[in-house]
Amino acid sequence: MTASRATALREALAERVVVADGAMGTMLQAQEPTLADFENLEGCNEILNLTRPDIVASVHREYFAAGVDCVETNTFGANHAALGEYDIAHRVHELSVAGARVAREVADEFTAADGRQRWVLGSIGPGTKLPTLGHAPYTVLRDA
Known part of the structure; x- marks a missing residue:
C-alpha cells in the first residue's frame, strides 16, 4: 500500500465506518470452479x-459493487502450513502476489470509475487447522 493510500x-x-468485504471462499465456491481450475488441489x-x-x-467486483470500501486478498490459506497440506508450500509468495495483484487491479478499476x-x-x-482443537501445534501455525 502506498503511503498516500495508507494515510x-x-x-x-478516523472519520467514518469503513466497510470491508465478507466471505471469500463461499463466494469463490459459488462460481463452481472445476478440479482443473484447482490444478487437482481441490479446495x-x-x-x-x-x-x-x-x-x-x-x-471482488461483487463486493465493491455492493458498496464496500475494502476487499481482502484471496490469500487466507497462503501460508506454509495450509499450502503444505497440498505439498505446495514453496508457492506461498507466488500465490500471495497473484492474489494481491488481482484485488488491487479491481480496486483501482472501481476507484477510476x-x-x-x-x-x-x-x-x-x-x-x-486449529490448535485449540488439537489439529496442529500453535507453533506450527505461528511460524507459518
Whole structure:
C-alpha cells in the first residue's frame, strides 16, 4: 500500500465506518470452479489467483459493487502450513502476489470509475487447522 493510500485509509477510519468485504471462499465456491481450475488441489482457493483470476476478480467486483470500501486478498490459506497440506508450500509468495495483484487491479478499476478510494487488505489466515482443537501445534501455525 502506498503511503498516500495508507494515510487515506487512516483518515477514513478516523472519520467514518469503513466497510470491508465478507466471505471469500463461499463466494469463490459459488462460481463452481472445476478440479482443473484447482490444478487437482481441490479446495485450494489460492490457486485460483493464478488459474482463474477472472473468478477471483468477479468476487471482488461483487463486493465493491455492493458498496464496500475494502476487499481482502484471496490469500487466507497462503501460508506454509495450509499450502503444505497440498505439498505446495514453496508457492506461498507466488500465490500471495497473484492474489494481491488481482484485488488491487479491481480496486483501482472501481476507484477510476467514480473517484472514491478503495483499499485492499492482505488476508492472512491460519488455514484449516486449529490448535485449540488439537489439529496442529500453535507453533506450527505461528511460524507459518
